[in-house]
Amino acid sequence: MTPPQAVILDLDDTLFDDTHCTRAGLRGLTRAHGLTCDPDDVFRRHAAHLRAIDPLLFRGELNAHGARVLRFTRLLTDLGVPGPDGEAATVTYRTAYRAAWTLLDGAAGVLHALRAAGVTTAILTNYVREVQVEKLAHFGLDTLVDAVLCIEDVPAPKPDARSYHAACAALSVAPAQAVMVGDSWTNDVAGARAAGLRAVWLSRTAAPAPEPGVPTVARLADLPAALGLVIA
Incomplete structure (x- = not known):
């Protein structure tokens, strides 16, 4: 070249x-909710929700925090957690994610x-x-x-x-x-x-x-x- x-x-x-940090964040989130899920399955589900929500972020319909709250509300619902608190889930995930940067x-x-x-x-x-x-x-x-x-x-x-x-x-x-x-x-x-x-x-x-x-x-x-x- x-x-x-x-x-x-x-x-x-x-x-x-980012993959390493995302997996760390998801481990923190599932542990906080007492979930024993296949980590790869959780990662795939999270990626699917990310792809679905990102266009809303890109169009300015959500800010970064709002996109996270919606993403983790949907993810935890998908994983069978009743009435998930998206705000708390965002804090849990971001704490573990940032610690693994x-x-x-x-x-x-x-x-x-x-x-x-x-x-x-x-x-x-x-x-x-x-x-x-x-x-x-x-x-x-x-x-x-x-x-x-x-x-x-x-x-x-x-x-x-x-x-x-x-x-x-x-x-x-x-x-x-x-x-x-x-x-x-x-x-x-x-x-x-x-x-x-x-x-x-x-x-x-x-x-x-x-x-x-x-x-x-x-x-x-x-x-x-x-x-x-x-x-x-």
């Missing part, structure tokens, strides 16, 4: 280990490497600024990127082409000069390529790319090489 002028990165499950291996290192190589960087995430900026600041990643674009900052969420173009505009580069990096094939690879960017897929299971011609890395430490960058 010809080295890019800019790299745009997803946040959750690309730099920040962690970055994926190599997250800070790869941002330092990109900066050392003179590459400008942005975060492009399909979630609200209130939450995502807090995560970045908590780990000091906010000082290592040139722009942060959350759902409020773009005309539409990924994989809409306008989201990637907004990130390119924030970095003053053309789409062809930028590479999108992330763990979601739909949101971080296919959508970006359709918008005229190149992409690198972060596949931590080392699964092959669904389509040929897309560089794939299993570790963030391997990203600079996949981008064609030589780090001194």
Whole structure:
């Protein structure tokens, strides 16, 4: 790959280990209610409620807290808890979720490497600024990127082409000069390529790319090489 002028990165499950933290939050929630559920089933149910409620958040019909209250009210109802208290459930989940906050291996290192190589960087995430900026600041990643674009900052969420173009505009580069990096094939690879960017897929299971011609890395430490960058 010809080295890019800019790299745009997803946040959750690309730099920040959201899956780990979500599972920790759900364990705290089910334990608080005395539930002995299959953790994988709870995770799948939670993800389904998240997908159903996120559009309300994106349209501004709910704020982040209201979306959580609705999500956990629905989840606990789904798990058989009668008359669940969504407010209390939100506090329980968020306490366990935040206590488990962690970055994926190599997250800070790869941002330092990109900066050392003179590459400008942005975060492009399909979630609200209130939450995502807090995560970045908590780990000091906010000082290592040139722009942060959350759902409020773009005309539409990924994989809409306008989201990637907004990130390119924030970095003053053309789409062809930028590479999108992330763990979601739909949101971080296919959508970006359709918008005229190149992409690198972060596949931590080392699964092959669904389509040929897309560089794939299993570790963030391997990203600079996949981008064609030589780090001194």
